[in-house]
Amino acid sequence: MYAAVDLGSNSFRMHIGRFDGDAMRIVKSAREPLRLGAGLDADGNLTAVAIQNAIGALSRFKLVLNQYSLDAVRVVATNTMRIAQNASQFMPLLEKAIGYPIEIISGEEEGRLIYMGVAKVLANPAENRLVIDIGGGSTEVILGRGQEILKVGSFSVGTVKQSLSFFPEGRISRESFDASILSARSHFEDAAPPYQSSNWTQVYGSSGSVRSIAEVMERNNIGDGTLNLGNLDILKDFCIAAGKISELELAGIKPERTAMVVGGLAILIGVMQELNISQVQTIEAGLRMGVIWDLHLRATRHDRREQAVQNVAGLFHVDMQRAKQVAELAQILFSQLKPGSELYTPQLIWAANLHEVGLAVSQTGYHKHGAYLVEYADMQGFTTREQRNMSKLILSHKGNLRKVQDLLLDPDFSKAVLALRLAVLFMHTRLELTLAEVRVKLKNRIELEIKGAWLTQHPTLSYWLDKEREAWSEIDIDFVLRVTP
Numbered sequence: 001m002y003a004a005v006d007l008g009s010n011s012f013r014m015h016i017g018r019f020d021g022d023a024m025r026i027v028k029s030a031r032e033p034l035r036l037g038a039g040l041d042a043d044g045n046l047t048a049v050a051i052q053n054a055i056g057a058l059s060r061f062k063l064v065l066n067q068y069s070l071d072a073v074r075v076v077a078t079n080t081m082r083i084a085q086n087a088s089q090f091m092p093l094l095e096k097a098i099g100y101p102i103e104i105i106s107g108e109e110e111g112r113l114i115y116m117g118v119a120k121v122l123a124n125p126a127e128n129r130l131v132i133d134i135g136g137g138s139t140e141v142i143l144g145r146g147q148e149i150l151k152v153g154s155f156s157v158g159t160v161k162q163s164l165s166f167f168p169e170g171r172i173s174r175e176s177f178d179a180s181i182l183s184a185r186s187h188f189e190d191a192a193p194p195y196q197s198s199n200w201t202q203v204y205g206s207s208g209s210v211r212s213i214a215e216v217m218e219r220n221n222i223g224d225g226t227l228n229l230g231n232l233d234i235l236k237d238f239c240i241a242a243g244k245i246s247e248l249e250l251a252g253i254k255p256e257r258t259a260m261v262v263g264g265l266a267i268l269i270g271v272m273q274e275l276n277i278s279q280v281q282t283i284e285a286g287l288r289m290g291v292i293w294d295l296h297l298r299a300t301r302h303d304r305r306e307q308a309v310q311n312v313a314g315l316f317h318v319d320m321q322r323a324k325q326v327a328e329l330a331q332i333l334f335s336q337l338k339p340g341s342e343l344y345t346p347q348l349i350w351a352a353n354l355h356e357v358g359l360a361v362s363q364t365g366y367h368k369h370g371a372y373l374v375e376y377a378d379m380q381g382f383t384t385r386e387q388r389n390m391s392k393l394i395l396s397h398k399g400n401l402r403k404v405q406d407l408l409l410d411p412d413f414s415k416a417v418l419a420l421r422l423a424v425l426f427m428h429t430r431l432e433l434t435l436a437e438v439r440v441k442l443k444n445r446i447e448l449e450i451k452g453a454w455l456t457q458h459p460t461l462s463y464w465l466d467k468e469r470e471a472w473s474e475i476d477i478d479f480v481l482r483v484t485p
Contacts, residue, residue: 001027001070004291005061005098007077009037009136009160010208010260012057015288016068019296024120024289030064032057033256037080037136037160044085051090058097065099072295076113076287077104079137079158103383107154110287111140112304112380117289118206119147130200132271133286134209134264136160139271141188141195151194157187157270159209163245163263170245170259177240177266184270195275203277206286209264212253214282216261219252227280232269239265294381304381309350312377316360318353322427327352329423330416336440337415344416347386351393352420358394371395393417397424401475408475415442422448425468429458445478452483 016028039050125146133140137158143151166180223231242248330352358370375391396404408414439449469479
């Protein structure tokens, strides 16, 4: 059983699902309508009130999660958390409230997860489709074929900002509505060509905003109920006639969500006009369903992150034979160091596979270039935190350790760094190891035990070990070498 928690700009939402045969059955859902995106102040910081509301919502989610026996839980945060200037300050409070790490995912990763959720629900594996998700802080547009994602676009236009910017104090006029639509179109204009109708046969709207608009049209007998531009214009005129959001009565929509429907309507009309979309079909799937499926795939060893590492390695022409050798050595050494948890094991292996990615930029300081590329590359399935950890491992595998000295306060991270540095060292000296031939420990000091014959067979080994001893000595950690017959 898996749980997905989505910390969106409009609402916090949660799904708990169970894999049943070939489908994912949702057994529990929860929603907290926070409008977090409206809690950003003029400096881009979330206000104290917004943070406290978020803490309260996550505490209530935690009570629900504790009622289930869960195999995995993933908490993802989207646009508002991405842009909040003080996110690093309040994130520990939110993580404590829900009891799980919170991953701030990129817009591109959000789009991929949305598409995964939609594709797993749809039956047609050969369909060329476009998926649109209008959220509170951003809009994702994804082009795909069956389960395959072809292109992801994340655009910084969402219902919260659109509502606040163009309908101040809830006033609705034709001029403000048209300006809101034009503004929305401007976000999609430059990226429009790949998403034009020649590349798809069906368009799906996956967000709560699109589904809410469809529900409004159905319950209020607007047009024939289909989401086409003609009917959306009728709904637009209906909103304008009300004059104010507070006066707009929409059957099926709670008053606090009316403003989001108005902002979402302007964005939906804008994206449909710009991409030449005649009609959108709603679907009850999206980000949370994608997160749950992603957890299931990870559990069944179909991890998208493995492919992402291969893609980046291929893009930058990494020598995969060398990379594989370092990854295998690092894993052997890390297991000997007996980490307290397996948190860093996959990140160490991925970092080892990418430790030479910076050579595509320059031979000089390639570890610094590689660290930058891995931290900021668009790597599907990875969280910002995972990429940052991998980046720091790559940065630390060569040269002095002062640059990561604060991170080495984490014993398991220190062990991962040591394992990677030694693996690279042994690879450079062409020394092939098995688990039975090397002993390494790290407690108050590093103790490395190797065969004396290796020093004779591999002349540069003693040089590299002396350099390694110096590097650890600079941060006051003793490196003791023991030589056995």
